[in-house]
Amino acid sequence: MDDRLGPIPFAQMSASQQLAAQAVIDGPRGALYGPFVPLIRSPELMSAAQKMGEYLRYRSAIGTRLTELAILVTARHWNQQVEWAIHAPIARDFGIAEEVIAAIAVRRRPAALLADEAVVYEFCVQLHQQQRVDDTTYAAALAAFGEHGVVDLMGINGYYTFLAMVMNAAQTAVPTSSTAPLPA
Structure with missing residues (x-):
């Protein structure tokens, strides 16, 4: 199977994509990988998702x-x-x-x-x-x-x-x- 929504080079991302990507890179994940590769096409959705995921993965009760x-x-x-x-x-x-x-x-x-x-x-x-x-x-x-x-x-x-x-x-x-x- 081909990756339908593969990686986008950082330099080719829109400003909003770069901002969202950088937030993931600067957080505990340290890189843009897995689900964030396709999600970067919707930077606002990705940002909301990564905030929820950061809590659930790293700080859940x-x-x-x-x-x-x-x-x-x-x-x-x-x-x-x-x-x-x-x-x-x-x-x-x-x-x-x-x-x-x-x-x-x-x-x-x-x-x-x-x-x-x-x-x-x-x-x-x-x-x-x-x-x-x-x-x-x-x-x-x-x-x-x-x-x-x-x-x-x-x-x-x-x-x-x-x-x-x-x-x-x-x-x-x-x-x-x-x-x-x-x-x-």
């Missing part, structure tokens, strides 16, 4: 380890290779077990989940597959993370779904990764 787990469940649901290539190594670095990552990759419920990971996994799977979360799972998430954490968990699922849709439609090129691609 559930912490980085569980955020990365939620991102992996979302990437798997959407068959999103870019998200998987970027976030599987990060999840591993923040303590998500290799067996958990491997199980998610093949759409199996991981057997080795920690208690908080099991809550996040079940919440995310239900939200993606059933478009809702049952009362038992919601209560477990509320007990584990409070209302702030539950809302952030919903936001992580929605934000990374948005990015997956953008990259799937744009056929964004998959970066080199230390993690195998998602199986078909």
Whole structure:
């Protein structure tokens, strides 16, 4: 598949694109990559999205380890290779077990989940597959993370779904990764 909305050289960007791109480059991401490559075509949308993403990825109320787990469940649901290539190594670095990552990759419920990971996994799977979360799972998430954490968990699922849709439609090129691609 060809990258439909590939990189635009910085010098060829409009002033508003350069401003939006520079904000991403100057932030914690340090570069314009992944979903921001196609999104730069809409600098205002990209700016709004990157601000939300910066909060959800780096400062969510559930912490980085569980955020990365939620991102992996979302990437798997959407068959999103870019998200998987970027976030599987990060999840591993923040303590998500290799067996958990491997199980998610093949759409199996991981057997080795920690208690908080099991809550996040079940919440995310239900939200993606059933478009809702049952009362038992919601209560477990509320007990584990409070209302702030539950809302952030919903936001992580929605934000990374948005990015997956953008990259799937744009056929964004998959970066080199230390993690195998998602199986078909």
